[in-house]
Amino acid sequence: MMTLTFPFARKKHPRKGGLARRVVMGGKLGDVRRLPRYVTAVILGATLIWAPLLGYLKTAPLSYRSTTSLIMPGSGASASMNVNGIGQATSYANSAFASNAVSPTETYKRLLGADRIIDAAASALNIKRAELGQPRVRLVDQTSLIHFETTGRTPEAAQARGEAILTAFFTELDALRADEVDTRQDSGLQAISDYRISVADTRTQIEALQNSTGLLSTDQYDVLLERHLALGQEIQAQQARLSERVAATTALEAQLGLNPALAAATLKLFANGAYIALLDEVARTEVGLTDALALYGARHPKVEAARSARNNSASMAMSHAQLITGLDAEALNNFDLAPDGARADLLAELVRMHVEVSGAKEQLATLESQRVESQKALDIFAPAAAKMKDLERDFSVAEALFASAIARAQSSKSDIYASYPLVQVLENPSLPAKPSSPNRKLAIMAGIAATLMLLISLAMGWIRIALISRLMTKPEVAA
Template identity: 30%
Template structure:
């Protein structure tokens, strides 16, 4: 069975929704059904609202454009060099002092350009720049700063009432920035120097303490340096080597002496007797006289017989000569046990002079070598004793010397680093340079006019769109409500 179709007219819809209007109140009724004004009156009302809204928008904009003085913008660019620097000083026999100034862009977590931007916009820098131009900080204003990515450039823009004022503001900001950076660098150097001087004072005290400790130890001990102990060891090694060479020489000389003694058939002590007797002219004259008397005795005995008076006289003279030879020989040799015949044999020329002289030479050299060995042995024993007694002192002295060397190195390196650190003052606050000088603007800045016009036009469009929406809202809402009512029935 077909259901009857119910048709709702506009009046029916109004009647249906008026029932709900009583439930939602006056505001709902005013939004959906509007007022009961005629179309002409509604048009006049909306026109009045439009004109009033536009006047509220454009009157302030007109006043702003009329009474705002023109502004001139000066632009300039700063660049920050990115290269680092380094210094090194070699300290002879001590060490090396280095000071490396890294590039300001090596640390990815800290951007020096951002730091400089904050320094430029700080009250300190702006107040200094304003003071240079004898204006207030508020009148001076803040510059606009743009950091260009992947570069070390900073672009600045600042406005002024005149082109000259805008340029002067730029120059004042740059000068104030440089002054502030110089103050920060000086403060950093002063603080680092103060801290370094404190450390250097501590290092100097430690160095002085180690020096006094070493001097006190040296004054109490015979070993005053490690080099002295090393010299003792070296000297002992040299003496031991010399002793071995002298012993070898002594053995050689003794062999030669024994060989020559066998050849000349003399005892060692008789060699000196023979040489002494041979070198005495009186003893040799007596020997010559004795030889002549013996010849005369033999001739006289053979000619005149053994009973001749002259022979007796000659024999008496011979006896006196022999006695003189004995006395002279014992006086020279200082040996009373030698007989006259032994003295004559030693002092005569039967023994070859060359062998005797060579034997005497070897014996004299052997005696000298023996004395050298004796003295050398005394020296070696003394050195051994000094080395044994000074070994512990040398070790202690070497330890003290090492401590002093370390203290000296640390102290000298600290001094060198402090001096090197003053060479480059741009470690924490890098150098900046003007890449593009501040410009002198030729025409005023029109950006505020453009922004005001864009804002006014946007507000006008919003107002018109809003009023149009209010004008057609009743028809749209009723159509929507009508569709909803049809769907519900």
């Protein structure tokens, strides 16, 4: 059967439902007529991926990144100063990590990004703040390390910006520490001024008390009290010695039968040569009288002459004894006429003991007089000493507080790390060897990954009819 074809015959177009099905389901795997459309999609997609990417790599300015590392020592520091005659001042700075309430690393992280740090660094580099930008600060967990990064168009610029921020950071730290020390010192100066006024007032009261009472210090009163007590003890000892000497003297007087005055007069008299000669004369005339009485009667002229000679000699001896001793005849009649030998020593001992008793009595009287005067002085100084003791204690306390305040004020100057702990540069700003942006390798890898994803998606579109058919086919249930 022959079929006629007319050139102007209209071609049959697929129905709308068939077109939608073809778009969703795709064509057969072996339908090469779809290939131009997929090639066009690959070229268009690759162009959309690589054109912006290559344009960015070609036109983007180079950026270099410099890194800096800081570290904070974890141990505290202490210092002790001992000033002779004033006291001891101790300064102690706690560890930066001793408190869980405040993190010094977080504080310094915020300080590194503070506006005044950025402004100071930008001014040092003679650039605008926007051009410098913010440093990227990063903390390392469980450590005291602080890392920050700065960027620049050249390696030297990036390093210089890191140095500028580091310098501004340490300058600001020094300023904060100095401000803290000044604030503490200002508050300490007021306390020092108050303590100085207290010391001066107490000193004035002490001087007024000294001028009004004559008591210079409590030590003076203590010395007077010690002397008074010592006088009491010495008086008791002296009374004991005096009683002993008086008893010994009395006993010796009883044994000799003479009082000390007569014993002294006896020794004095028998120490006189003229009196001894007169005694010899009395003895000679007494012998003559005895011889005359043996030969003659009591009224014989020779006996009378011998008696008269004896009486004259005795009278002369008595007169001479009265002249030497100053005693009357009755007292002289009790003289010991045999002071030689051991008895003379006893007489001398009696006289010596009498002198010692007299001296001991005078010494006792003097000590008692001194004790009376000492008691009067103590009675006068006792109230003043009590007040003086209170004033001296107040003065010592005020002086100790004043010295302590000065020591604290001086030691606080060395405690500059109390609120802002010590931080050290672990790594100086580095000089980057290669740019950090744009990252060509990362950009190319991203382009390759996007291209692969485009190819994978087109491949899945090519075989989508087989995939959809498999998904839509229900597995048969075994009988």
